[in-house]
Amino acid sequence: MIHIEVEGSANGNFSKRMFRCFYRIFDKFDREIVAFAVLTGPKTSGKSQGFTYSYFGTTLNYSYNVSKVSEYDEEELMQSDRLYSKVVLAAKYLHETENKVDLRYRFKIKLMREVLKLEVHSRVSITAVFYFIDYLLRLPEELSHEFTDKIRPILEEERQKMVQYESGDLSPTLADLARIEGKEALEEGLEQGLEQGLRSVALTMLQENLEVEYIAKLTKLSVAEVEKLKEAHM
Structure with a gap:
């Protein structure tokens, strides 16, 4: 069994919660369990000590695997062809560009281009990661429209491959692209009618x-x- 927790940091009762999930899974299925904590916060805290319990000679030590977004190397993530690497990059960029929208704009274009190049993965998987990045790295409205214009040629090439494109639940960039295309279609129709x-x-x-x-x-x-x-x- 695999137990994964995604959290900003391991503060508070996080380790205790990890242990509670462990014993509930173990009690229900009675099988081996590997546990991962994915910490997405911008700062690296000390190594997690896991959960320790000791009471009148009864002692328990529980530890688990910890993966910290802040400790990944940006260059290695960019060069990797694993989709997870782009998810981690999106989380890193979110923190690095918190008050720098122009920098987020540039990072987002670079990251989305890299995702759309990953032909080794299914279009369903690529589209899911594309949506995640688009929602996580949100831009102000003005920059969002500019971003759509910039990336539009790439998206139009991918349009037939992106299986969720016609879905009603579009990511910000795809929704903006659909709005632009709808407006253009309307203007073209009016022009033809005139x-x-x-x-x-x-x-x-x-x-x-x-x-x-x-x-x-x-x-x-x-x-x-x-x-x-x-x-x-x-």
Whole structure:
């Protein structure tokens, strides 16, 4: 059995809680258990001593594996092709850029590009990590739109592969991209509708035997477009 706890730090009664989970799992399943504590806080505290109990000659010492985000080397994480390395990087960047939105912007672009390059993993896994990073490294609205424009070409290449793209629960960047694409589609539809309306007006005017140049002037269509309409319908 595998027991994993993710916590900001191992302060307070964390070690005691780890032990309680251990004995409950052991009591229920009576199997070997390996335990991991993943500490995501920005500062490295001393090595966890685990949980110790001693009372009138009854003694218990319980220890577990500890992984601290702050102790991972950034360069090694960036070079790794393991998805977990990018999750750890996102947590490190969250703390490093707490009050530095411009730096977070640059880190986020770099990290998302790296994630989208990891072809050795399934698109489901890559998409899940992409969502995690996008939600964790949130940007102010203005920078968020700029970020979407910057990364949009990459996302459009990945669009067919990202299986959750059409989901209603989109990550911030994908939601912003969907909003932009929806707006563009609406504007394109309005433009096409306006053009179609002008052609219809021009055709009516042709049927009234008005001059081609005069029709082009009123409808803002080119003379060639009006001539083409005349040839096709008159």
